[in-house]
Amino acid sequence: MRRRDLLLGLLGSLLAGLVVGTIGTFKHQVGISAATGAGLPIGLVLSIAMVVVFLVALRVSFSTRWYAAAAAAGIVAAVALLTLPGASGGSTVVLLNLAGVVWTVAPAVLAAVVVGWPRIARRPRSAPAPDGILADDGTRRVDAEQDRRPGSSEQRTTE
Numbered sequence: 001m002r003r004r005d006l007l008l009g010l011l012g013s014l015l016a017g018l019v020v021g022t023i024g025t026f027k028h029q030v031g032i033s034a035a036t037g038a039g040l041p042i043g044l045v046l047s048i049a050m051v052v053v054f055l056v057a058l059r060v061s062f063s064t065r066w067y068a069a070a071a072a073a074g075i076v077a078a079v080a081l082l083t084l085p086g087a088s089g090g091s092t093v094v095l096l097n098l099a100g101v102v103w104t105v106a107p108a109v110l111a112a113v114v115v116g117w118p119r120i121a122r123r124p125r126s127a128p129a130p131d132g133i134l135a136d137d138g139t140r141r142v143d144a145e146q147d148r149r150p151g152s153s154e155q156r157t158t159e
Contacts, residue, residue: 006066013058013067017074020054021107023047024075025082025093028103044099051075051107055114065115072111079107 030043055075058068083094083104094100 009062009067010070013070014074016054017071018078019074020050020071021075021078022082024050024107025079025103028099029095032097032099041099044103047103048106048110052110052114055111059114059117069115072115075111076108079104 024047028041028044028047030046032039032041032043055068055072058071059065062068079094086092094104
């Protein structure tokens with residue numbers, strides 16, 4: 001059952017990556033005039049942000065890198081397939097301008113960085129006291145109160 005879940009998750013991640021890569025490829029030129037080539041490349045910025053956020057979300061959400069790697073493969077495959085030359089001899093989707101060149105390279109580089117980034121170990125949380133309250137130093141409050149009771153090892157004084 002676990003292997004089936006992994007395979008379905010990988011397939012879903014791959015398909016979602018294909019969708020993200022396709023949307024980014026078609027929208028990366030938004031904000032740039034096709035006639036003059038001038039303008040703010042807001043589509044490129046948003047497409048790159050979409051790729052990064054999508055891959056980071058998969059990387060953080062699951063304990064394995066496989067889902068982020070499958071999504072990255074889908075993104076890179078979509079960009080590569082839509083960048084291929086068409087019947088006219090050039091790509092009709094990705095233009096040969098700065099935004100087109102950046103979009104052709106950036107998803108693959110960003111995917112390698114996100115998938116290859118090491119997992120940051122999370123600090124284990126200390127268990128709360130029966131009343132649900134922790135002491136200031138992160139220990140259980142009940143333990144801290146027991147140390148302050150008369151007769152405890154810290155409270156004993158020699159007379």
